[in-house]
Amino acid sequence: MVKVLAVDTFGTVTDWHTGVSTVLAEQFPTVDASQLANDWRDTYAPALEQIESGARQWTLLDDLHRESLDALLRDSYDITATSTQLDTAVHAWHVIPGWPDAADGIRRLTSKFVVSALSNGNVALLAEMAKHNGFDWDFLGGADLWRHYKPSPEVYLGIARLMQVEPSDVLMVATHAWDLDAARACGLRTAYIERPREWGPVHKDETPNPLDDFRATGFDDLADQLGC
């Protein structure tokens, strides 16, 4: 029996491509902001891997975002960003707009489950994102609680331990196969949310995985399937 929902944030409940590319277009009007947003997002996994491999000490996502955008603009776009431009762009990740079904769906799910964000964002970022979008989370599972980033097992096992349940009592909800695969390896159940527009105009592979316990078109659909 599922007791706790652990829900990814970037892409799963929020439309980072739209939110981030809008701010990038304002700050860097000469570039293709949609492309820059995707290029920036591509630096994400390697940056986290540096931490989890032990090559680098624990660093907050905000700081990783800032460094990687600075380097990307310099190396690939021949732009030297000002400190204010970088701060503004980094802050865009705190106030990404939610997908239209997210806020209402989360609220419905809280009627039956403990519903926690489980994100590589930090707690303060998640608090701001929640206020901005009306996400009625029961808990904010930020990476700084464990000083580990998904897909590290510490995160998935950490939320089960904090909620005092077995891993199999937790349903990991995400639109990324790598996140669900890692959760499943820790004994959690998994729900895939389809977000075909996550990368804006760029095609996203959303091949169904039969190992997922649920597959939904949004949080309204997930709430229906879970009887909320």
Next chain:
Amino acid sequence: MVKVLAVDTFGTVTDWHTGVSTVLAEQFPTVDASQLANDWRDTYAPALEQIESGARQWTLLDDLHRESLDALLRDSYDITATSTQLDTAVHAWHVIPGWPDAADGIRRLTSKFVVSALSNGNVALLAEMAKHNGFDWDFLGGADLWRHYKPSPEVYLGIARLMQVEPSDVLMVATHAWDLDAARACGLRTAYIERPREWGPVHKDETPNPLDDFRATGFDDLADQLGC
């Protein structure tokens, strides 16, 4: 400028005396349940002090509660409790009723501030308490996040760090002078909530402390004073 409210739970937003003594009366009908509830609560500070002094390893409040009730009943009431009786009594702390002003007041305060529980209860206990009472917390600051109990500085400084603010941006809200004194020593601001019936029929000293930034009769009054 206050940005974050860190709010104590047992006594401050919930009426533990009523909640716990009601369950004790059901489980142990031969005893004075009001007295037993207060006796049990008196074991709380010494139990936490054992952890913070280093005399004992980190232990969840649920386990401390269970041990102390078991010993108290045996030593002072000549009762050997069953495992089920102990479990039921320990669980009473998860579903303590809120004071009448708490749920609405918390909701009003979230319109302007990040409002976090900051409790010696653990995260799972706080999640259950919040569901039970409709407490619309932005975050659940449970002691297991830091593996320290208030009044340890790690807890007060820990919530400021998680929220990425200065200690002076945090307003600690409690009905206990010891909690506010410790928060103030860490640089937090303080608000005292009057709860004259916290210990049921037993008189509670609520002498005003001029060092507190706010003093309120409840969360409705606090929300008024903070312009929410």
